[in-house]
Every structure is written in C-alpha cells, then in structure tokens.
Amino acid sequence: xxxxxxxxxxxxxxxxxxxxxxxxxxxxxxxxxxxxxxxxxxxxxxxxxxxxxxxxxxxxxxxxxxxxxxxxxxxxxxxxxxxxxxxxxxxxxxxxxxxxxxxxxxxxxxxxxxxxxxxxxxxxxxxxxxxxxxxxxxxxxxxxxxxxxxxxxxxxxxxxxxxxxxxxxxxxxxxxxxxxxxxxxxxxxxxxxxxxxxxxxxxxxxxxxxxxxxxxxxxxxxxxxxxxxxxxxxxxxxxxxxxxxxxxxxxxxxxxxxxxxx
Amino acid sequence: xxxxxxxxxxxxxxxxxxxxxxxxxxxxxxxxxxxxxxxxxxxxxxxxxxxxxxxxxxxxxxxxxxxxxxxxxxxxxxxxxxxxxxxxxxxxxxxxxxxxxxxxxxxxxxxxxxxxxxxxxxxxxxxxxxxxxxxxxxxxxxxxxxxxxxxxxxxxxxxxxxxxxxxxxxxxxxxxxxxxxxxxxxxxxxxxxxxxxxxxxxxxxxxxxxxxxxxxxxxxxxxxxxxxxxxxxxxxxxxxxxxxxxxxxxxxxxxxxxxxxxxxxxxxxxxxxxxxxxxxxxxxxx
Ligand SMILES: Nc1ncnc2c1ncn2[C@@H]1O[C@H](COP(=O)(O)OP(=O)(O)O)[C@@H](O)[C@H]1O
Ligand SMILES: [Mg+2]
Numbered sequence: 001x002x003x004x005x006x007x008x009x010x011x012x013x014x015x016x017x018x019x020x021x022x023x024x025x026x027x028x029x030x031x032x033x034x035x036x037x038x039x040x041x042x043x044x045x046x047x048x049x050x051x052x053x054x055x056x057x058x059x060x061x062x063x064x065x066x067x068x069x070x071x072x073x074x075x076x077x078x079x080x081x082x083x084x085x086x087x088x089x090x091x092x093x094x095x096x097x098x099x100x101x102x103x104x105x106x107x108x109x110x111x112x113x114x115x116x117x118x119x120x121x122x123x124x125x126x127x128x129x130x131x132x133x134x135x136x137x138x139x140x141x142x143x144x145x146x147x148x149x150x151x152x153x154x155x156x157x158x159x160x161x162x163x164x165x166x167x168x169x170x171x172x173x174x175x176x177x178x179x180x181x182x183x184x185x186x187x188x189x190x191x192x193x194x195x196x197x198x199x200x201x202x203x204x205x206x207x208x209x210x211x212x213x214x215x216x217x218x219x220x221x222x223x224x225x226x227x228x229x230x231x232x233x234x235x236x237x238x239x240x241x242x243x244x245x246x247x248x249x250x251x252x253x254x255x256x257x258x259x260x261x262x
Numbered sequence: 263x264x265x266x267x268x269x270x271x272x273x274x275x276x277x278x279x280x281x282x283x284x285x286x287x288x289x290x291x292x293x294x295x296x297x298x299x300x301x302x303x304x305x306x307x308x309x310x311x312x313x314x315x316x317x318x319x320x321x322x323x324x325x326x327x328x329x330x331x332x333x334x335x336x337x338x339x340x341x342x343x344x345x346x347x348x349x350x351x352x353x354x355x356x357x358x359x360x361x362x363x364x365x366x367x368x369x370x371x372x373x374x375x376x377x378x379x380x381x382x383x384x385x386x387x388x389x390x391x392x393x394x395x396x397x398x399x400x401x402x403x404x405x406x407x408x409x410x411x412x413x414x415x416x417x418x419x420x421x422x423x424x425x426x427x428x429x430x431x432x433x434x435x436x437x438x439x440x441x442x443x444x445x446x447x448x449x450x451x452x453x454x455x456x457x458x459x460x461x462x463x464x465x466x467x468x469x470x471x472x473x474x475x476x477x478x479x480x481x482x483x484x485x486x487x488x489x490x491x492x493x494x495x496x497x498x499x500x501x502x503x504x505x506x507x508x509x510x511x512x513x514x515x516x517x518x519x520x521x522x523x524x525x526x527x528x529x530x531x532x533x534x535x536x537x538x539x540x541x542x543x544x545x546x547x548x
Binding site for chain 2: 082086090
C-alpha cells in the first residue's frame with residue numbers, strides 16, 4: 001500500500017464518562033514516513049495522549065485504523081517503544097536492570113546491550129544506581145535508553161521532558177536530537193511546547209481543540225545537524241510564530257468554551 | 263555588552279540574596295510545617311517524652327493520688343515484673359501469646375494476600391469479593407467471640423480464629439488498595455515491552471506494591487495484638503491476657519500493669535523489627 005511507517009486514518013475515540021460521552025478524537029488522519037521525526041502539538045486536553053495510547057495499543061480506537069508497516073495494530077507490541085512523562089522506570093531495579101528488563105527474550109548479551117545503551121545516553125557510570133538516586137533528567141535518559149535498546153520500529157514519546165526544568169529540558173532535547181541524527185529512528189513525539197516541537201522535528205502536526213483532529217501539518221526546514229544555536233535563528237522564529245498562532249487559535253477556543261460553560 | 267548586563271536589575275540580585283540568608287550562618291527553623299529535624303534531636307525529644315510520662319506516673323503514685331491497689335508505683339510494678347520473670351510465669355505467658363499471634367496472623371496473612379492482590383488487580387474479582395468483605399469488616403469482631411466459642415470451643419484454634427476475624431478483612435481491603443495504587447504507567451510500559459498479564463503481575467505489580475503491602479502487614483500486626491489479648495481475656499488458661507484477667511480477680515494491680523506493659527513492649531519491638539526489615543528489603547523505595 002503506502003510507504004508510510006505509521007499510518008493513522010479516520011481515528012475517532014469516544015470515552016464513556018460519568019457526565020456522558022466525551023469525544024476525544026474525531027477523524028485523525030496522518031502518516032509518518034520511515035526515519036521521520038514527527039511532533040504532535042496541541043493544547044492540553046485536545047487528545048494527544050489518547051492518540052499516542054491508541055497507536056501504542058494501550059487504548060482502543062472507537063473508529064478508524066492504525067497501521068504500522070501496513071499491518072493493523074492490535075494491542076501493544078515490541079514494534080512500538082513508548083516513553084512516558086512520569087513513572088517511566090521501575091524504582092526497584094537499577095538503571096542497568098531497567099534496561100535489561102526490556103531485553104527479555106533478546107538474543108545476545110543482555111547486559112552488554114543494556115550497557116551500550118546507557119553509554120548512548122551518557123549514563124554508563126550510573127548503571128548500578130536506583131532511580132530514586134537519579135535526577136529527573138537522568139531517569140528520562142534511561143527510559144529513552146530502554147526504549148531504544150530493543151529496537152522498536154516506531155518510538156512514541158508522550159511529553160517525556162514535560163516534568164523537567166527548562167535547562168535540563170533543553171539538554172535533553174539536544175541529546176535526543178543528537179541520538180536521532182546518528183541513528184535515524186521513526187519517532188512520534190507529543191508535546192505542548194512549541195520550541196521543543198520546532199527544535200526536534202522534521203514535521204509538526206498541530207491538533208485542534210477537543211475533539212482532536214490534525215489541523216495543520218508543517219514541515220520544519222531548519223537544517224540539521226541542529227544545536228541549541230538554531231534557537232536564535234530567524235528561520236526558527238518563523239516556524240515558531242506560525243505554530244504559536246495555530247496553537248493559540250485552539251487554546252482560545254478552549255478558553256471561550258470554558259468561560260461559556262460558566 | 264558586559265556593562266549593559268551589569269546595569270540590569272537581575273545583576274543586582276546576587277548582592278541582595280546574601281542579606282536574606284547570610285552565608286555560613288544558616289538560621290534553622292525547627293517548628294515550621296514539615297520542617298525536618300536532626301535524628302538526634304528527634305531521639306532526645308522522644309526519650310524525654312517517655313521520661314515525662316514515667317515521671318508523671320511516679321509522682322502520682324508517690325503522692326498517693328490513688329490507693330496502691332488502683333495505682334501501683336513504678337517500683338512495685340518493676341519488682342512484680344522481676345518476680346514473675348524469675349519464677350518463669352512471665353516467659354511462659356509471653357511464649358504462649360507469641361505463638362498464638364504468630365499462627366493467627368500468618369493464617370490470616372496467607373489467605374489475605376492472594377485475595378487482596380486478586381481483587382486489587384481484577385475488577386471481576388473485586389466485584390465478587392470486595393462488597394461482602396467490606397460489609398463483614400464493619401461487623402465488630404468482638405461480637406464474634408461467643409460464636410467462635412460455640413464453633414470451635416476454647417482451645418488454641420479459637421484464639422487463632424478471633425485474630426483471623428479481626429485481622430483478615432482489614433488486610434484484604436488494605437492489600438487491595440496497596441495494589442491499586444501501583445502506577446498504571448508501570449503496567450502500560452510492561453505491556454508495550456510485550457509482557458503478558460501474568461508476568462506483569464508477578465514481575466511488576468507485586469514488586470511495585472511490596473513496600474506498601476509490607477507496611478499493611480506491620481500495621482495489621484499491631485491490631486492483631488488487640489485481638490489476641492481480647493481472646494485471652496475471655497477464654498484462656500494461659501497467655502498474657504489470661505494473666506491480666508486472673509490478676510484482676512485478686513486485685514493484683516501491679517501484675518495487670520506488668521501484663522499491659524509487656525504487651526505494649528512486645529508490640530513495639532515487633533513493629534520496630536518489621537520497620538527495620540522493611541527498610542532493609544526495600545532500600546530502593548527511599
Ligand atoms: N479514560 C478516560 N475516560 C474519560 N475521558 C478521558 C479519558 N482519557 C482522556 N479523557 C479525556 O479525553 C480528552 C483528551 O485527553 P488527553 O488525550 O489526555 O489530552 P492531552 O494529552 O492532549 O492533554 C480529555 O478531555 C480527557 O479528559
Ligand atoms: Mg497528555
């Protein structure tokens with residue numbers, strides 16, 4: 001069929017809540033090509049996490065279809081790696097064991113593969129540390145190492161840096177960009193941070209306010225390799241202001257809706 | 263450029279900051295909400311409060327606030343305790359009570375753990391088991407005393423049964439809650455790693471809930487002591503509770519005090535052992 005690594009078509013999601021039905025997603029369509037870094041951006045509550053969960057197979061769509069390599073998704077699987085914002089590591093396992101945990105049934109030396117990936121995120125010296133002994137940024141790096149270690153086809157990241165302070169966050173963005181530029185993975189990244197979206201992505205998809213749909217699909221032409229210096233280029237600002245406007249329209253919709261309810 | 267920066271208000275900020283908090287002379291606030299204190303300070307205050315309690319008792323007995331028969335002095339109680347320890351009564355009572363609580367508590371725990379874990383993880387199991395357990399929990403365990411005697415008589419199994427009735431239903435609900443509090447992210451991540459439910463339960467949910475479950479056991483063990491003593495007060499021919507009820511018949515208030523203090527002490531020791539062991543096993547949870 002298509003060349004897309006990940007293809008989402010006509011996805012609709014209705015939650016049965018206590019206060020009746022909540023239509024979280026309504027007609028989401030997009031594709032992600034192989035080795036493309038795509039960010040989904042939108043106001044809080046527009047359905048980003050729901051979309052990601054459906055692709056991960058953790059939630060079921062009410063209508064529509066998700067294909068990975070042309071195959072429909074049925075439940076979670078090792079072809080899709082996931083990094084969440086919080087509770088990403090198992091606190092009773094060391095960093096090393098956390099990564100090894102993802103490698104059950106993997107051929108080759110699990111310990112070696114795990115160590116290699118800790119090295120990739122610059123934490124080989126913390127292999128024996130427990131998550132409680134590590135900073136938030138370090139924990140997310142290990143979570144990324146774990147998600148990469150078993151080589152999923154698509155990496156799904158739901159605001160993985162959302163709980164970090166601004167400085168750490170930027171370092172994490174640079175780290176992720178560096179890894180991505182070296183290894184070229186297929187990534188769907190979710191955020192509500194516009195700078196983050198522009199800095200990381202090949203393409204940015206803007207979602208509408210709830211019910212979520214893809215409203216705009218913007219290709220980011222900022223050259224690679226990217227370092228923090230691109231943040232101050234006019235080109236970067238151009239993409240940023242375009243996205244700001246698109247997202248702002250949607251936030252305003254949500255805000256006026258909430259006011260109207262009162 | 264550098265000049266321009268130094269004129270900005272931010273540049274002045276570091277100069278102001280030390281004024282608010284003089285370097286080297288950190289003024290420690292002790293009494294604020296959630297403010298930490300030194301472990302040593304904590305210890306001293308704790309010991310002091312025991313000393314005050316003890317001193318109050320001693321004074322009350324000294325000035326004969328009540329007759330000795332109602333309130334024996336610390337010295338009387340101590341002497342009585344030594345006497346009971348020497349003739350072996352105390353040790354025999356402690357042993358009997360200890361064995362009872364251990365057996366009763368272990369039976370209860372052994373059954374409560376799997377059920378609590380099952381209803382914490384599977385909604386179907388919860389629907390079937392949680393409502394009746396919740397209902398029974400509100401029935402006073404003491405009211406079951408006569409029933410237990412009718413059912414199993416007054417031998418050891420009746421003590422176990424009372425401890426069981428008093429402990430089991432609470433344990434089931436607390437363990438259920440412990441399991442439910444395991445972050446869903448852990449389960450989601452495990453599923454995306456291709457794990458099946460049964461291994462997620464074994465390798466993720468259980469270890470994640472283990473520290474909280476351990477705490478549940480520690481707390482319910484404390485409650486189990488109450489049930490043990492009640493069982494022994496009502497129908498037993500030995501044990502610490504029995505010693506207390508016999509002493510009451512002969513107005514041996516000092517013996518009653520010895521019994522109560524020993525029970526309290528045993529409870530405290532077991533609690534501390536559980537706490538310490540828990541900290542050792544679950545070092546990661548800090
Ligand atoms: N399990 C659920 N049950 C009911 N409503 C839900 C559930 N999960 C999400 N929602 C609702 O769906 C909408 C989208 O949520 P979410 O995908 O988490 O948004 P985002 O990640 O963009 O902030 C929200 O209005 C949220 O309240
Ligand atoms: Mg979200």
